[in-house]
Amino acid sequence: IKREKKEHNFLMPADLEKLENLKLPDRKNNSRHILDAFLFCCYCGLRFSDFKQLTYKNLVTVDGKEWLVLNSVKTGVKLNIPLYLLFNGKALGIMRKYDSIEQLAALGCNSDTNRTLQKLGRMAHIGKKFTYHTSRHTCATLLVHQGVPITTVQKLLGHTSVKTTEIYSEVFDETIIKDLTRANQKYSKRRNVKQNQIKSQKYPEKYLRQ
Incomplete structure (x- = not known):
């Protein structure tokens, strides 16, 4: 049973x-x-x-x-x-x-x-x-x-x-939203850093002047 x-x-x-x-x-x-x-x-x-x-x-x-x-x-x-x-x-x-x-x-x-x-x-x-x-x-x-x-x-x-x-480690809906929002923010931050690195390698003179 x-x-x-x-x-x-x-x-x-x-x-x-x-x-x-x-x-x-x-x-x-x-x-x-x-x-x-x-x-x-x-x-x-x-x-x-x-x-x-x-x-x-x-x-x-x-x-x-x-x-x-x-x-x-x-x-x-x-x-x-x-x-x-x-x-x-x-x-x-x-x-x-x-x-x-x-x-x-x-x-x-x-x-x-x-x-x-x-x-x-x-x-x-x-x-x-x-x-x-x-x-x-x-x-x-x-x-x-x-x-x-x-x-x-x-x-x-x-x-x-x-x-x-x-047994208390159930997931709140709001916890899911908070965790995924944080993950998205980290992903966006890493992507922006990577894009800036690519641009600085492609156009070094422009970034040196900034």
């Missing part, structure tokens, strides 16, 4: 921007907390179980820069996550909205959280279903398409095998 390939959902940068700009009531709001927690994990790649266990002990400062250091609940693998470097420190900015990392990590159960995320997705007009775990897929996929080596993404996410990480 051929097993169906598991689909790994992720959000595009435009989707994240919609969520970041989503207007929610100013009063203390559980939806805002869930949204912040979800975005935090989009920008650092933690599983729900690992996020929920975070305490101040997991925040480590090295040379004045903040890292998350923890052992994964699922695998036991040690994770060293440079919050200040990932996505220009966006996770740090979210964390600083709260009195403590414990307060940010104090979410309810996963199923309730996912129901709220579905509502938030509809409010933000995102045309795809996503769950809390989508944040981890999003982090990995965006890092790969920013050019971060697969082996580095593997260590950041705590995958025991690089094959697990390679």
Whole structure:
């Protein structure tokens, strides 16, 4: 029996921007907390179980820069996550909205959280279903398409095998356009240089006068 390939959902940068700009009531709001927690994990790649266990002990400062250091609940693998470097420190900015990392990590159960995320997705007009775990897929996929080596993404996410990480190397349409545009620019540049070299050999006096 051929097993169906598991689909790994992720959000595009435009989707994240919609969520970041989503207007929610100013009063203390559980939806805002869930949204912040979800975005935090989009920008650092933690599983729900690992996020929920975070305490101040997991925040480590090295040379004045903040890292998350923890052992994964699922695998036991040690994770060293440079919050200040990932996505220009966006996770740090979210964390600083709260009195403590414990307060940010104090979410309810996963199923309730996912129901709220579905509502938030509809409010933000995102045309795809996503769950809390989508944040981890999003982090990995965006890092790969920013050019971060697969082996580095593997260590950041705590995958025991690089094959697990390679599932995130899907190609965005916009990546295809960007890469082909860059290739065309390089081709045109090389062609112009070659043409100028041919002209300078054919008409050396003209190019010497310029």
